[in-house]
Amino acid sequence: MSARNPLDVAAIVGSLRRESYTRRLVEGLARLTGDSMRIEIVEIRELGLYNQDDEEFPSPAWVAFRSRIKRADGVLFATPEYNRSMPACIKNAVDVGSRPRTESVWKGRPAAVISASPGTLGGFGANHQLRQALVGVGAPTMQAPEAYISGSNALFDAGGEFVNAATRELCERFVRSFETWVRQFADP
Numbered sequence: 569m570s571a572r573n574p575l576d577v578a579a580i581v582g583s584l585r586r587e588s589y590t591r592r593l594v595e596g597l598a599r600l601t602g603d604s605m606r607i608e609i610v611e612i613r614e615l616g617l618y619n620q621d622d623e624e625f626p627s628p629a630w631v632a633f634r635s636r637i638k639r640a641d642g643v644l645f646a647t648p649e650y651n652r653s654m655p656a657c658i659k660n661a662v663d664v665g666s667r668p669r670t671e672s673v674w675k676g677r678p679a680a681v682i683s684a685s686p687g688t689l690g691g692f693g694a695n696h697q698l699r700q701a702l703v704g705v706g707a708p709t710m711q712a713p714e715a716y717i718s719g720s721n722a723l724f725d726a727g728g729e730f731v732n733a734a735t736r737e738l739c740e741r742f743v744r745s746f747e748t749w750v751r752q753f754a755d756p
């Protein structure tokens with residue numbers, strides 16, 4: 569990977585919902601980055617469920633997704649929580665990117681996980697299940713700051729500003745730390 573300026577960060581959102589709070593959170597994070605990093609949401613709704621039988625002739629959606637991630641300097645995973653786990657769509661994206669095994673798009677690619685929930689636990693369970701999968705696919709994943717964002721349904725005011733100063737401060741620290749993390753893995 570070569571260090572681009574700005575760094576190119578692909579964001580994967582684990583919700584397909586039109587009014588997704590998690591997606592809004594990622595858009596909020598993107599507004600916090602300086603000129604040195606760009607966060608772009610990579611869509612996963614068209615991927616279709618992973619099926620090994622389809623590897624011989626992978627769908628255009630799989631090919632496009634894999635090549636988009638391979639171009640990225642880093643990957644930001646943002647997940648809500650479904651039944652104390654990560655939603656199927658984001659695990660599916662991890663699976664699609666992980667094959668063919670020798671060409672996994674995740675191996676060595678710096679990543680970070682942020683989770684969000686309208687409830688108080690901030691998607692802790694989903695966050696750690698996703699981290700477990702990222703260990704399995706060899707994506708070096710930022711350890712700190714951990715980010716479990718509660719109250720995801722009420723993060724922003726009408727102007728798109730964080731309502732809560734402490735949440736904003738955590739999110740700022742998160743994106744700054746992620747930039748430092750990604751640069752460690754990029755060629756000079």
Ligand SMILES: Cc1cc2nc3c(=O)[nH]c(=O)nc-3n(C[C@H](O)[C@H](O)[C@H](O)COP(=O)(O)O)c2cc1C
Nearest residue numbers: 583585588589590591648649650651652685686687
């Ligand atoms: C099938 C399903 C299971 C859910 N399970 C959890 C859960 O385990 N923990 C939690 O905090 N919220 C849970 N929720 C509520 C979600 O956090 C909430 O719907 C949230 O808005 C989803 O994220 P999004 O706004 O980005 O789509 C669940 C929602 C659905 C639809």
